[in-house]
Amino acid sequence: MTLAGDADRSKAIVTLRDATVEGRLTLDEFADRVERAELARTFADLESVTADLPSTGAADLPVKxxxxxxxxxxxxxxxxxPASKVLSVCGTIELDLGRATLHGAETVMRVRNVFGTITILVPRGVEVSVDGSxxxxxxxxxxxxxxxxGDAPRLRILTSGVGGTLRVKTSGERPGAGE
Incomplete structure (x- = not known):
């Protein structure tokens, strides 16, 4: 039994990041496997985190x-x-990214909200930035x-609109759960 070091764990996390941006892991799977990699004591523990990466076929991705x-x-x-648009006009949109597959190191989501409610549920560990007015x-x-x-996929949310509500929460929380 060979013990794994910090550099070995970091290499496994980079492998998981690359698999996520290639569409082989969902964000929840990424978060779960990163946690297992960080806790791995041996090379066998690290191999179990990266050995069975599922493959997915190409799909037509909805952009809007x-x-x-x-x-x-x-x-x-x-x-x-990788570049998506979200539009709500007096509507309600809930996007749970917990099991979503991203196709790049950075995903840009342009959100236009006119008197609607948009909730985006993001898994723990994903880098999120929200900009706009x-x-x-x-x-x-x-x-x-x-x-x-570290090296997690990034989600950039660019917002615009009038009178809408934008909620960005951790994917374990459902809208209205704490209200």
């Missing part, structure tokens, strides 16, 4: 997600394009204090 006076909910296993809008950004995992 919208709700006009309606509701859109995405959860479970789905794929998010919303006239008469509300932003509720509630992410854990632990911060992103």
């Amino acid at each position: 997600h919208g709700a006009w006076f309606s509701r859109l909910q995405r959860s479970g296993r789905w794929e998010l394009a 919303d006239a008469f809008g509300t932003r509720e950004i509630d992410l854990p204090d632990t911060g992103p995992v």
Whole structure:
């Protein structure tokens, strides 16, 4: 039994990051496996984290997600394009990225919200930035204090609109759970 060192754990985490941006792991799988890699004591522990990476086939990725006076909910296993647009006009949108597959080291989500509610549920460890402005809008950004995992996929959310509500929360939380 050979003990693994910090450099070995870091190499495994880079492998997991690369598999995630290639679309082989969901963000939840990435977070789970990074945690297991950080706790690994032996090479066998590290190999078990990276040995069985699933492969996925190519898919047509939806670039636009919208709700006009309606509701859109995405959860479970789905794929998010590297540059996506989200539009809500008096609608409700919930995007759960917990089992979503990303196709790049950085995903940019352009959010336009006109008197709607958009909730984006993000797994622990993903680097998230929110930028932009919303006239008469509300932003509720509630992410854990632990911060992103090193070399984790990045999600950039660029917002615009009038009178809407944007919520960005950890994927274990459902909208309205703490209200």
